[in-house]
């Protein structure tokens with residue numbers, strides 16, 4: 122059902138839109154003279170349409186038989202037709218018809234197309250496959266034919282015309298919205314919204330839809346022009362509006378009938394159609410360019426970083442030593458809040474076989490402790506977090522094991538109950554501070570939404586609580602900050618806001634998925650200190666997922682080292698870092714620079730982490746790890762490269778292989 126669009130711009134993506142705040146947008150539009158002229162023309166047509174009875178010298182159906190087919194005169198600036206009706210007045214009233222039909226049909230197209238595209242893009246899978254095939258079929262039909270059919274069935278009239286044109290364009294909107302939603306749903310702010318416990322409806326319409334405002338504005342402008350074209354075409358063919366309603370297409374049809382004797386009559390409606398359609402298209406193009414323009418590079422010099430890395434490390438080391446002793450004693454006393462028992466996760470390949478992504482992971486986290494989940498890229502850290510949150514990606518499923526939160530098995534819970542758990546008892550903060558936040562909502566709105574969802578507070582109380590939370594995470598001037606958008610926050614401040622949103626539901630466990638990796642070292646240190654402070658004040662457990670041994674050493678009480686979907690070693694920080702028992706842990710530690718180690722060249726781990734599906738079956742460290750002498754020899758079979766190592770509570774030796 123697509124109608125070819127003359128010069129239709131590609132819809133700008135929300136990501137591009139994110140780069141432009143309202144002021145930046147206006148700044149860019151000001152430098153696009155063609156867009157400004159188009160906007161003035163569109164505005165002019167809209168004003169003429171709105172005030173047609175005041176502006177037109179005559180009513181559109183006023184006849185003057187003394188001035189039939191009059192050329193332009195002082196009384197009739199554009200002349201008259203065969204009944205002596207004033208052409209200028211008809212043109213002005215026809216502008217009103219054009220704007221009403223165009224606006225109405227774009228509204229109808231959006232009402233049908235936007236929810237359809239949102240659902241296909243957000244749900245994906247079968248919804249998307251079936252819906253997309255439906256859109257393909259609709260695309261194969263010429264749009265104007267759809268108009269003919271609707272009008273043939275329902276008859277002629279303004280509302281029917283609006284519905285027919287809206288139907289023609291609805292699938293264009295659906296296609297654009299679906300494509301953008303497919304990208305948006307993978308973004309971290311959508312994941313954050315889901316983790317914060319919002320329902321699918323709230324996420325789709327509250328989070329994703331506002332991000333489509335830019336592309337929809339562009340599409341809307343272009344399709345307003347196209348709707349005017351289609352209305353004119355149908356009226357020209359005598360299928361649009363009834364003859365007593367003035368329309369540019371109807372005027373053209375009349376002019377065509379009298380073309381031989383009065384060739385100039387076609388000029389006024391023709392020019393009106395061309396100028397208006399062109400203005401809408403250029404306006405759409407201009408908005409698109411302004412939305413997707415690159416953010417101007419800021420030339421502000423960055424403040425010199427006064428603290429050297431060594432000074433930061435030294436300062437932290439002193440406070441850490443005291444802190445560690447205090448926390449270690451407290452943690453040992455505390456009870457287990459999260460218990461992962463034999464969690465296995467697999468990816469279903471279309472061919473049928475299942476590829477393991479997590480293999481029999483056992484992990485416990487105590488109340489108030491900070492557990493570091495360490496491992497190279499692809500080792501399965503994020504997948505473990507997702508399995509814990511019950512948010513596995515499409516095609517990936519839990520194959521076995523249990524996730525116990527305070528003794529309750531989350532894997533047996535319904536989707537609805539899990540949504541209530543996420544954001545209230547389990548929370549997560551992702552890596553990129555800005556991507557954690559929706560670019561089109563104020564920080565206040567992003568904080569109050571989960572607060573209201575979980576605590577059922579009034580708007581006013583939720584705002585007061587949001588202000589408290591911002592203060593808690595160290596944001597100043599909170600009332601002003603609540604009304605600001607994420608792009609007005611620095612990286613560190615945005616991450617504080619993301620943490621405030623995560624702790625809004627007073628979670629028992631906060632997962633930081635590389636939450637400080639994108640920050641500079643000073644800001645990283647401040648955010649980590651904040652997390653340590655919060656866990657002491659709120660008593661929550663923290664799982665810090667990271668590649669960074671420094672972060673683990675400074676922040677965590679215990680560490681679990683992951684490799685190829687398994688935990689290969691876990692234990693207290695001092696034990697694992699000072700006396701690694703698994704060769705992979707030892708290699709990882711050796712590859713990390715240390716301030717007290719003077720080496721020309723750091724050792725590296727040769728090879729690469731095997732991809733999922735390529736994991737070795739046997740233990741490749743047989744006889745080489747400290748643990749082998751203690752436990753592996755107890756294995757019931759002779760230990761060879763093809764034999765899996767025995768698993769124990771504290772150390773699992775399995776398939777770590779790097780050559």
Ligand SMILES: Nc1ncnc2c1ncn2[C@@H]1O[C@H](COP(=O)(O)OP(=O)(O)OP(=O)(O)O)[C@@H](O)[C@H]1O
Nearest residue numbers: 468478497498499500501502503504505514732733
């Ligand atoms: N959506 C997905 N579908 C299928 N496989 C996936 C998906 N996401 C990750 N994987 C696979 O699961 C394995 C573990 O990936 P995961 O993202 O958990 O690693 P990670 O340790 O968190 O890595 P990084 O530090 O780079 O985030 C990898 O082999 C990866 O290719």
